[in-house]
Amino acid sequence: MDLIEIYIDENYNERLDSFLTKKLNTMSRNYISKLIKDGSVTINGEKSKPRYLVKEGDLIKVKLPRIRELKISAENIPINIIYEDRDILIVNKPQGIVTHPAPGNTTGTLANGLIYYDKSISEVGDASRPGIVHRLDKNTSGLLIIARNQESYEALVEDFKNRRIKRMYMALVYGRFSLKQGTINAPIGRHPVDRKRMAVVYENSKEAITDYKVLEEFKDYSLLEIH
Template sequence: MDIIELVVEDDIGERVDSYLAKKLEEVSRSYIKKLIKDGHIKVNNLQVKPKYVVNKGDVITVKLPEPEKLELIPQDLPIEIVYEDEDVAVVNKPRGMVVHPAPGNYSGTLVNALLYHLESLSTINGVVRPGIVHRIDKDTSGLLMIAKNDFAHIELSKQLKEHSITRIYYALVEGNIKVDNGTINAPIGRHPVDRKKMAVTDRNSKRAITHFKVLERFGQYTLIEAKLETGRTHQIRVHMSYIKHPLVGDLVYGSKKNEFKQEGQLLHAKVIGFIHPRTKEYMEFDSQLPDYFKKVLDVLRRKNYRHN
């Protein structure tokens, strides 16, 4: 059982469950409430309720029980394996598929499919995330690199840390971006109110840089190429929303109009490039836009043609 001890440094007048949800990013607020109820969280060695307001100097002790042992089931789910050798694989994830299992969602994920289709996966991220070096959102489609052993995982992780991986996305955004290209350099952290969302913020945030280039303009919409320099959670979605050009179909960070009735943002991880862990050769992979994305572009191009 892991024990975490925190000392409240500021008199912020915040509920203990809310305070801990910010401090322990990997733990949800609902799970924190359960831990409080089960007596695993104490303040100044006393049991409290989730609504207890923390004070400066309070000592909070959190006991995190050992996670339940999970046995993930390999599933014959349709995924496109673009490349594979003894060390790495590159897969094209479809929209709507979660990358790895999480509480309440232990099947139907990319990991379940990888366990079925690949003979081996790295173990560094534990039983729930074998082979997973980086992630893309459930409703984002496109290319992911997968580590088939721990050696490959360590080497690819180093490249991610050094920002030397090539990651290029195509996105359809709302509004007409007037400049041809630009860079958004704005730190990203947890949203101060809605903990499920990310936001551009100076508080508890990390450096985040996105380079974008306009590919095609459609009046009310713009097709862009976005290149990640850093890889924060929801980075492109948050950054484009921040400059008032949210992604089409993004019901979390965008508008609710959703003219094209999309079940998620029009964002595709089109290109991935990295140095092979063993051969040290640079490899780059490109992928086609999915059909639903191309159909929206076709509609916009026909509209544009009629208006010109």
């Protein structure tokens, strides 16, 4: 079992099932409700109910079954293919779709649609995330490179590992910047309390360097290009 701990440092006044659905955004609300009812979720050491209102000072613990190797079924899911050849696909993943199966999301993912489009991808790379060499969060849209054979899979994994492939993101963030372009250099690792979140930490962390450029400013927000 994997254990996730979330410490509540402000008063959300939100149902437990709704709160966890947002925090653990690869899992459906129905799946999270089942975990709560099965006793796999505790509040301050006690079992709870989906309707419990989360409050400041609560310590939530979620026990998740480890993901076993999944048999992914092919599903006729529309895929926006930007480019393809015999080795790779480049697809535009929309917001709201999970990249590959996870607890509570074993169907309806991009991976299910990929093996419907090209059955041979099911034999490439990891069985639970066939052909996938990098991912985007459920609520993030953007381009993904998909390997169509083992040779291209291994080459792409190596390219990402050695940073030969450059990633660029656009993000709308709260606030405005005094510098219109700059670099943020701060180590990143698991949040010491909320293990599903990443944070700036100085122990058991990885180097994280982010270059940003302000593309457009609004009253309270900034549109950034991030590398």
